[in-house]
Amino acid sequence: MCGIIGIASNKSVTANIIQSLKRLEYRGYDSAGIATIVNGNIDEKKCTGRVDNLEKILFKNPSNGFLGIGHVRWATHGAASQINAHPHSSEEVSVVHNGIIENSDELKKNLEKKGYKFKSQTDTEVITFLLTDFLKDFNLINAINKTLEKLNGSFALGIIFKKYNDIVVGARRGSPLAVGYGPEENYLGSDSYALKSMTNKITYLDDGDVCILTNNKVEFYNSKNKKVNKEILMLSDDKNIAEKGDYKDFMSKEINEQNITAKTCIKEYVDQLRKEINLYNFPVKPEEIKKIVLIGCGTAYHSCIAAKYWFEEFTNISIEIDVASEFRYRKIKFHKKNLYVFVSQSGETADTLAALDLCKKNNMKTCSIVNVVESSIARSSDFVLPIHAGPEIGVASTKAFIGQMLVLYILSIKISEIRKDINKAEYTKKINELKNLPDLIKKTLKFQDKIQVIAKDFLKAKGAIFLGRGLSFPIALEGALKLKELSYLHAEGYPAGEMKHGPLALIEEGLPVVILAPKDRYYEKTISNMQEVIARGGKVILITNEYNNVISENVRSTLKIPNTDDHLTPFLMTVPLQLLAYHVASLKNCNIDKPRNLAKSVTVE
Ligand code: F6R
Numbered sequence: 001m002c003g004i005i006g007i008a009s010n011k012s013v014t015a016n017i018i019q020s021l022k023r024l025e026y027r028g029y030d031s032a033g034i035a036t037i038v039n040g041n042i043d044e045k046k047c048t049g050r051v052d053n054l055e056k057i058l059f060k061n062p063s064n065g066f067l068g069i070g071h072v073r074w075a076t077h078g079a080a081s082q083i084n085a086h087p088h089s090s091e092e093v094s095v096v097h098n099g100i101i102e103n104s105d106e107l108k109k110n111l112e113k114k115g116y117k118f119k120s121q122t123d124t125e126v127i128t129f130l131l132t133d134f135l136k137d138f139n140l141i142n143a144i145n146k147t148l149e150k151l152n153g154s155f156a157l158g159i160i161f162k163k164y165n166d167i168v169v170g171a172r173r174g175s176p177l178a179v180g181y182g183p184e185e186n187y188l189g190s191d192s193y194a195l196k197s198m199t200n201k202i203t204y205l206d207d208g209d210v211c212i213l214t215n216n217k218v219e220f221y222n223s224k225n226k227k228v229n230k231e232i233l234m235l236s237d238d239k240n241i242a243e244k245g246d247y248k249d250f251m252s253k254e255i256n257e258q259n260i261t262a263k264t265c266i267k268e269y270v271d272q273l274r275k276e277i278n279l280y281n282f283p284v285k286p287e288e289i290k291k292i293v294l295i296g297c298g299t300a301y302h303s304c305i306a307a308k309y310w311f312e313e314f315t316n317i318s319i320e321i322d323v324a325s326e327f328r329y330r331k332i333k334f335h336k337k338n339l340y341v342f343v344s345q346s347g348e349t350a351d352t353l354a355a356l357d358l359c360k361k362n363n364m365k366t367c368s369i370v371n372v373v374e375s376s377i378a379r380s381s382d383f384v385l386p387i388h389a390g391p392e393i394g395v396a397s398t399k400a401f402i403g404q405m406l407v408l409y410i411l412s413i414k415i416s417e418i419r420k421d422i423n424k425a426e427y428t429k430k431i432n433e434l435k436n437l438p439d440l441i442k443k444t445l446k447f448q449d450k451i452q453v454i455a456k457d458f459l460k461a462k463g464a465i466f467l468g469r470g471l472s473f474p475i476a477l478e479g480a481l482k483l484k485e486l487s488y489l490h491a492e493g494y495p496a497g498e499m500k501h502g503p504l505a506l507i508e509e510g511l512p513v514v515i516l517a518p519k520d521r522y523y524e525k526t527i528s529n530m531q532e533v534i535a536r537g538g539k540v541i542l543i544t545n546e547y548n549n550v551i552s553e554n555v556r557s558t559l560k561i562p563n564t565d566d567h568l569t570p571f572l573m574t575v576p577l578q579l580l581a582y583h584v585a586s587l588k589n590c591n592i593d594k595p596r597n598l599a600k601s602v603t604v605e
Contacts, residue, residue, distance in 0.1 A: 002028045002086075002098040002603070003072040004177070005195075006158040006168040006188030008213045013185075014063055017070040020187075020194045021051045028074030028599045031085035034058070035094035036065025037165045042094045046085035066215070067168055069158040069188075071096035074599040077104070078121030088125045090132040094160050097124040098190055099175040100604055102153035127157065140164055144171065144210060145225055154350070154604075156205075158188050168213045172205040175603050176348055176376045179203045179211055179218055181232065186213040191348065191601070192374050193391065203230045204379065233374070249592045251394035251486075255578050259442040261389045261399040262571070265406045266434050268388050275428045277414040282339075283365040283382035286418040289339050293320045295327050295355050296343035297602065299397040299481060300404055303343055305474035306570050307408035313567065314416035324351035325605070327358075334362040342368045343408070345392055345400035346601040347375020354605075356380055369407045371400050385411065394593045395600045396485050398578050401478060402441070402571060409567070410434075433565045440562045444575040447559055451576060454541055454557050455583035458483075461512050463490035465538075466577070468516035469497060469526050471570045476516055479577030485595050486585035496522075496529040509537035514580070516573050519545045520566040530555075543576055545569075 003024025007013040017034055032054040033046030043063045047053040051072065071086035077100070078084040087094040101107070104123035107130065112118065116129040130150055134143035140161070154174025161167065170177050170188040180187035180195035180202050188211070189195040192202050205211060208223025209230075222228045247253035270277055292311060294304035304321045311319045322330075324342075328351060340359045344352045347370035356377055359366050368381035371389050378384045387403030417427040458464060464483060468476035473495045480493035494503055496515070507513065513533045517526040523544075534540055534554045546560045561572040585592055 002074050002190070003194060004069070004096050004098055004156055004158045004188065004190040005071075006069045006096075006160075006170060006213065007185060008067040008166065008168045008215045009185035010066060010215045011185075012064040013066060013068045014058060016198060017068055018051060018055050018058070019197060020189065021054070021070045021072050023197060024072050024190065024194045025051055025594070028072045029594055030075045030080030031073045031082065032071065033073075033085045033087050033096075034063065034068055034070040035087040035089055035096075035160060036063050036068035037160060037162065038063055038065050040162070040165065042089050042091070042160065042162055044087055044089045044094055046082055046087070048080060048082050048085065067160060067166065069094060069096045069160055069168060071158075076100055076604055077123040084120045084122050086122075086124060088120060088122065088128045090128050092135055092162050093128055093131045095124060095128045095131070096158040097127060097155055098603060099155035099173075100153045101126060101151050101155065103151070107150060123153075127151065131159065135161075135163070141221070141225070144169060148173070148210070156190055166214050170205065170211045170213070172209050173207055174350075177205045179205065179213065181218065185215050186218050188213060191372075193372075200234055202233050202374070204233070204374070249394065251396060251398060251582060251592045254392055254394050254399045255575070255582060256445055258399045258402045258575065259438040259445070261403050262406060262441050263438040264388045265403050266437065268386075269407070269410045270431055270434055272431070272435055275431050277410055277417070277431065279385075279411065279414045281383070283367060284337065284339050286415045288337055289317050289415070290335055290337035291318045291320060292339050292341060293322065294341045294343065294408075295322050295324050295352060297324050297349050297351055299401050299478060300343040300345060300349075300352070302474045302478040302481070303401055303404035303408055304341075305477065306405050306471060307412060309471045310409055310412040310567060311415075314412050315419060315421045317415070317419075322355075324349065324355040328355040332358070332362075334359070334364055336363070336365075338364060340364050340366045342366065342377055342381060343404050344368065344375070344377050345371045345387075345397050345404070347372040347377040348601045348603050349377070350603050350605050353377055353380070369404055371403065393600075395595055395598050396482055396581070402574065405571060430565075430567075433568060436564070437568055437571060440564055440568070440572055441575060443562050444572050445579075447576050447579060450557070450559065451579045452583050455580060455587055457512050457539060457541075457556065458487070458489060458580075458584045459587055461489065461510065463492070463506070464512040464514065465503065465506065466491065466493040466514045466516070467496040467499065467526070467529060467533075468493075468573075469495055469522035470520060471567070472516035472518060472522070472526070472573060475570050475573045475577065476514070478574060479514060479516075479580070482578055482581035483584060485598060486581045486592065487588050487590055488596070489584065496526045499529055499532065504532065504536070507533055507536040507538045511538050512541060513538040514541045514543065514577070517542060517544045518561070518566065518569045518573065519547065520569065543573060
């Protein structure tokens, strides 16, 4: 979480820092700040809220240094106030920080004894004062190393100095950090996306690395303080992809382009001419896999649940799923014939990355399914399967979910074919069915108008419940997650069969209950659960298939998704639920692209 930018240049850096901070706002938008060196002194400006507010401050009081750092914050230690906003500066140094310093209380006490006066409640200010203190007795590089040695926890840092007024310093432990190279200027950024408007030449720092940037030189030091050369990567140029176009917000664009997301992803992996899936060089032989463990957080975790059903259906491999924040601390029994699969849109989620690191420390084979191919998770895993969804800017994940499920689905049929768990004819049939999926997804987008009307029922509701069985269960969870994060309405997703074990007590007159009942092998059972809800006054929104005419009179609204193979139905069930969350949130005037308290890339625990 939080975003860092740093620039060393031979001209004013303020405009570029502001532009980069705007790109970074998807990582945090509680507060923003900038520090530059003006007339030999550190000039710090910060504010609560959005980067626009910072821009207004700078318009009234310009700050035109030739080097500087900027930050957007997602509060961890201390409220989202101006004082707690980054940078944190002393007379000598100014620091921006992503991550958490776990021993900050103890360090703070020692620094206070030395007379340092803390202004903020953040863990970051200890870094400012440690550096200030060490700079009294040590040269630059030693002062930095002494400071970093004192810190426990994870961090990415951007630092500028009054005395060394032509350099920006970066340091990484745990949280990602990248360097970019421009014409007579160099950049530091918490991700490549922040830097892409200025350059596509990037170097990623490894854990323990420190970098020193001037406008015409970049030096790297590794964790052993040894000067090292690092590889420069050329990133793909997708400067223009992340534009809203004619859409009101990124989320509506991202929902509406899901047919294209699916098409691109299928094209990348499926050869319709040869009726083959282009997936080779697995880190473990599929025939020898004993167990597949699928790990993710939030929406990505929901895609893992769906994958469990597919893998169990198509292969004889035993499947486990886990949320990364639980997996990383459990006493896991690792086995060298297991494959560990990590699903993450951003590829930077701290819990997922830590779970991956744990597997690597235990010499396990890892595969990642990510949207950002330059991400830490992608770079750390043995085998990377990109979802090819293009930048997802709306904080709530939509097209990435479709992409994650699609790659997992494709992976499950490929592995089952290699293992001969399904025969060639079934394999070819599955490949053929994929051809139609993008158009079927497009058809579900046409529910917009109907859903706009249904959404009104949710305005006065105390909450909502989403029910499904089998492959509709993870989609019910995802529907509930989308509704709560976008509209702040309490929502629960449940396996429909669980209702009678407790949640049925929540049903009362008028409570909206979304029932996912495609005409699959669970249909009759789900419809019985729906009747139990109706009998208790629940206002049912039923989502089923086109060929289904057995609809109860007491159902408030019915949406009929196109008919397809049962295994592909989850893709079509997802879209109406995303639209529902979107329209409820719109009616409530919520900030669609930036829901409160959330951030796009969760790089803290
Ligand atoms: C929900 C949402 C989150 C993310 C979760 C994992 O709409 O976006 O639940 O899915 O934070 O993020 P990634 O996929 O980047 O690891």
